[in-house]
Amino acid sequence: MTFVGPENAEQARLLRLLRDDGPRSRVELGDALGLSRARLTAEVDRLAAQGLVETAGPAASRGGRRSSLLRVAAQVRFAGVAIGPAEVDVALTDGELTVLARRREPVGPRLGPEATIARTLELLGKVRAELGLGRLSGVGVGLPAPVSFRDGVPVSPPALPGWHGFGVRDVLAAELGCPVLVDNDANVMALGEQHAGTGRAFDDFLYLKLGTAIGCGMVLGGTLHRGATSGAGGIAHLRLGEGDGDGPLCGCGESGCLEAYCGDDALVREAMAAAEAGRSPALAARVAEAGGLTVADVARATTAGDPAAQALVRGAARQVAHVLVGLVNFVNPGIVIIGGTAPGVGPTMLAEIRSVVYRRSPPLATGSLPIVLSDLGDRAGVVGAARLASDHVFAAP
Template identity: 70%
Template sequence: MVPVRPENAYQARLLRVLRDGPRSRVELCDAVGLSRSKLTAEVDRLVELGLVESAGPAASRGGRRSSLLRVAGTVRFAGLVVGPDRLTAAVTDGELNVLAELHEPTDVRLGPEPVVARAVELVGKLRADLGLTHLNGIGVGLPGPVAFPQGSPVAPGALPGWHGFPVRDTLGAELECPTLVDNDANVMALGEQHAGIGRAFDDFLYVKLGTAIGCGLVLRGAPHRGATSGAGDIAHLGLADDGPGCACGEAGCLEAYCGDSGLVGAALDAARSGRSPALAERLAGSGTLTMADVARAAAAGDPAVQAVARDAARRLGRVLVGLVSFVNPAIVIIGGAPDGLGHALLAEIRAVVYRRSAPLTTGTMPIVLSDLGERAAVVGAARLISEQVFASD
């Protein structure tokens, strides 16, 4: 089944407004700038196409009550997020509310073919569980640089062996629906724009922490990817020539200090040196440390681990000074921080950015933690493909 698309720019604009929730015809006229007769013609055609339906009567404003309209209940999008160690798949309605979601451990080092094949199976299971005959589209987030026009990763450090693999075309052929692929920081920024703190802002930065670090930019209400899809690729900005080794082969990268592996490495040093007796005991018992161990130690008040977190946050803060001075966003949103570490990192980041930035740039700019958590990724992936589907050719 070929997914139906709007036939003109007016219909596309109406669908994007309705993606944010039901509206009355009066509200749609105001939002889209159409006359009542023109709106009626375009809405009637969207109903015929199966993209819009009635949602009951609107609140009375005097006189005859208007009817509410919404995206049709048959519209379904999928969001797929590939992490270094986990696959997440979800199906949403036309307003991007998550209807069903699956998580599964994975090992991206196996290569793209088996991981993508398993992703197809997960989406297929969701479709079967929900009784769906088709999807209107699927959006995908990958943890690394992505050539957006081609839908394929480019030298992704977190995805060894994936360089140039046609993720978009492979998934699109298997699932028989429109498919778009972007890096996960951009996808999470779109999730924040749709359902998170970013809803209130046209210009913001979304900084993604975790195994792979990235930055999504939303400028003038749209994602900014740059000339070759490389905007926001901050993971390997060099902070020190003699710093810790990075997965990219260089030393002193931002990710080597502030990514999960960098934080765990610094915590291992604290354990082995005796500066953190608690982590030393944990290391002796298990033979290794995880990010969860580090977060728990920080939350418990371990001074050595808290010092590690503050050092990483200061380095990230200095990078953000440059970013906010150059871009001048209305807000900075930070996601992906482990439980137990987020507020400690945030406090140090704020201290550095506000102290070292010009008042004109940061005087009214909040720096906050995401309140969507992992949900930002799948919602953002669905938002990504909805932008294409809810657009006229």
């Protein structure tokens, strides 16, 4: 199946404007794009003929004959896929990236790429059936891994054993018959925040993704910054220890990495130590009941006011903050958005991160810098993945 897109830069700008701001009148579009009425009409007619734009009812009267609103055509549908170490999350959106249907399913952390992609295709089939949808305009995928954006493959991902070099993009594109884009989850979530979250109001911001895998998405000058080889924002394995062998062992095989101190596995490890040492009767009781702990158990103990759980979460947050101080001073963002934490952990981590960053940074960098939790929560991944696909489909040739 051949998918058409904009033929020139004006059409691409028009589509992105309708995607980001919703239905607009011809007059509003002409003013925003700086196009004459005749040129706008010609470009709109071409997009309508391709099935990318359609009318959406009458516009508000500005005197004279009433104009009609234009919108991204109803047949334009994107899919956003967020693959994690323990879950696949799939959503279908319209052309404005509003989520129309969504399904999530747990997966084993060592299920492997072939089986995980097969599950992903099954879920996509189910949400497409819900909407009676036969065609997808594009699919975006976020992975908790370093990703070669050019090749659409994960590169040596500690959180996804066995996925190195697996052709996620090409396998899905062959099965679905539409463009597929793949990026790391922090970048994808940053795009979600840029489209529908707090980041929408800022041209320069950092999205700090915590949880099982840690990363940082950077939007600079209104554009996602990937770096020369798609490695920008890869903070998970920055070493915090004094030297070789210092600090806890990380999944990457090294020791003292940020993720080894602050990831979900690290929180569980420290919580088990607190339970075994008798510092937390609540956590010890949970171990006795369940035979172990999860990050959800740590979150529940933290929100319930357990001193040991709160102390270990604050300790992890301080390690994150030490790295964030360097990022804030180097990049000078307009806002820092934090997401990916287990429900209940975020507020405690946020308070500690703010305390350290504001105390250790010069006023010029942080005097008016908000540090906030994501208001999109777990929707950031699927919305951002759909945005990733739409950026490609709505790009000028």
